[in-house]
Amino acid sequence: MVKQWIDFSTSLTLEYHVRYRSMMATQPHLPEISDEYIILFLHACYYSQDKTKSAIENYFSIRSSNPAIFSDRDAYSARVQNLLSLG
Numbered sequence: 001m002v003k004q005w006i007d008f009s010t011s012l013t014l015e016y017h018v019r020y021r022s023m024m025a026t027q028p029h030l031p032e033i034s035d036e037y038i039i040l041f042l043h044a045c046y047y048s049q050d051k052t053k054s055a056i057e058n059y060f061s062i063r064s065s066n067p068a069i070f071s072d073r074d075a076y077s078a079r080v081q082n083l084l085s086l087g
Contacts, residue, residue, distance in 0.1 A: 016042075023053065030060050 020038050024030050041059075045051035063070050074080065 016047075019049075020052065020056075024056070027057070029064070030056065 017035065017038060020042070021035075024033070024038075038056075041056050042052050045055050
């Protein structure tokens with residue numbers, strides 16, 4: 001599947017993808033993420049090297065320092081439904 005995405009995109013090469021994989025291996029605060037996740041970050045940042053690196057680091061830094069933002073995201077919970085009913 002990853003090979004199909006890489007072949008589909010003319011601006012993304014396998015070397016470009018491997019560069020991010022090796023960069024992430026040197027960053028102890030970043031968790032191991034899938035190849036698809038890296039490609040999604042690349043695509044979201046319009047394949048800009050600096051923006052992609054910054055986006056990955058910011059996302060995981062914010063996620064680790066503020067877990068409440070990323071947990072309990074059930075749109076159908078009673079708490080959320082109560083807030084939505086207020087208008």
